[in-house]
């Protein structure tokens with residue numbers, strides 16, 4: 327299939343804002359593939375549509391930043407200044423390169439137009455280039471791709487390299503198109519997607535007409551991480567008890583989520599973003615290897631424990647461990663980790679459809695119990711131990727007083743609050759569910775992404791010191807909601823400056839526009855309604871709690887979350903503070 331044929335349809339998709347029309351155009355693409363291409367082609371098209379060359383679960387990026395891309399564009403004859411000005415005008419490097427195509431050196435007229443495979447395979451190859459001269463080699467490959475392409479194709483190649491296709495298509499819309507074309511209920515496809523986390527694989531299987539209910543590749547599988555089930559905030563413990571009867575309360579640990587996969591002696595550990603962090607936490611891997619079970623997927627919270635107090639150390643300490651590539655043994659001594667397991671998703675077979683109480687029983691049979699009412703003394707004795715793997719502290723009750731006592735005790739040992747889980751609920755990957763709540767003492771913090779940055783003043787003049795922060799809508803469009811500058815240490819400002827320099831897109835009116843990649847967790851005094859921002863809300867006195875390296879732009883809060891917190895805040899006062 328020619329890449330041009332795909333781009334022509336991308337152009338049509340981009341030209342409409344209507345979701346249904348976008349879906350119809352995508353169906354055209356499926357039909358075209360059916361006629362001229364293969365199942366493998368549709369797989370590649372799906373990845374490209376969402377700005378990737380790898381499956382989502384693989385968590386691999388192309389790793390070509392805007393500055394390297396600009397270098398490549400320069401080598402084909404486009405003047406840098408002109409390029410930067412056109413980016414400023416259009417706000418889009420893809421469009422800018424398309425517009426300046428007449429400046430590009432001509433190559434032979436008899437050049438064959440690039441195929442879908444040419445583009446996809448070359449980009450995949452570029453991502454694998456490592457070692458000496460790798461930058462130069464990458465630039466060479468990119469420029470030869472751009473030289474071969476037509477102006478419209480260049481728009482999409484540039485955007486694909488920047489992993490932002492700007493055609494307004496996301497996985498739910500693609501699934502919607504599949505649902506119509508292949509006549510399968512969308513909910514069914516969504517359920518499969520949540521487990522495989524790979525839109526290309528689903529496309530390929532549908533094209534091959536497999537029995538999607540029974541295909542082994544479409545089931546939960548060890549070493550293919552799944553998106554975690556997420557919780558909602560609940561304003562009071564009473565509400566949860568009214569809703570669930572006798573929920574399973576668990577300590578909400580102040581740490582970072584991990585998903586552990588084990589098959590015989592092979593172990594892999596994934597972060598919340600599904601990054602493979604196995605090599606950075608060898609002591610946990612060792613402990614899991616020694617567990618007397620095979621073929622399991624378990625989930626838990628990894629906490630840095632201060633062995634003197636038994637309390638958790640700052641969240642950044644865990645991230646320092648997860649990010650670490652060198653001196654791991656030294657770090658191991660410095661920052662002591664423990665994983666509190668709270669769920670089991672696979673044991674010789676997928677368990678996610680079982681109710682939580684049955685999954686917990688299986689987990690307890692493997693790791694032991696930690697029933698707060700019965701085991702409180704044992705738990706308190708073990709808090710300062712060097713135990714590496716434990717099971718979460720649990721209390722199942724319909725008694726509000728007891729639940730509150732457990733909540734306060736969880737806070738007293740330094741953790742965030744409690745999780746409140748419906749014992750009868752299955753595990754729903756990738757969704758923020760109403761069967762698992764979190765209850766914390768403060769107003770919910772927000773995860774936002776940096777969209778612009780400004781150099782600081784005075785003492786902060788060498789760093790970026792103020793950041794425009796944005797939330798997203800369901801489609802993934804970003805909306806600014808405030809500017810934040812406080813709450814960051816000098817070390818963090820230095821780190822942010824380095825990160826921003828590597829994802830810089832452009833500079834307009836003294837502000838640096840960046841790729842939306844850095845996630846911050848912020849608190850604020852309150853959410854206000856505001857005309858200043860398109861989303862209609864603004865954060866009053868936002869303050870950074872931490873840089874959330876463990877989250878990506880897909881994980882940030884949505885405008886709906888902001889609306890929900892705004893509503894809670896309005897009716898807050900007494901009800902919200904119950905349990906304080």
Ligand code: ATP
Nearest residue numbers: 555556557576577578579582583627668718745764
């Ligand atoms: P937060 O920012 O509040 O940590 P989040 O956005 O990371 O939340 P949520 O689903 O909203 O994720 O909150 C649940 C998180 O709490 C889980 O992702 C997990 O990392 C953590 N957690 C700590 N203890 C537990 C527990 N016992 N059971 C489940 N999750 C727990």
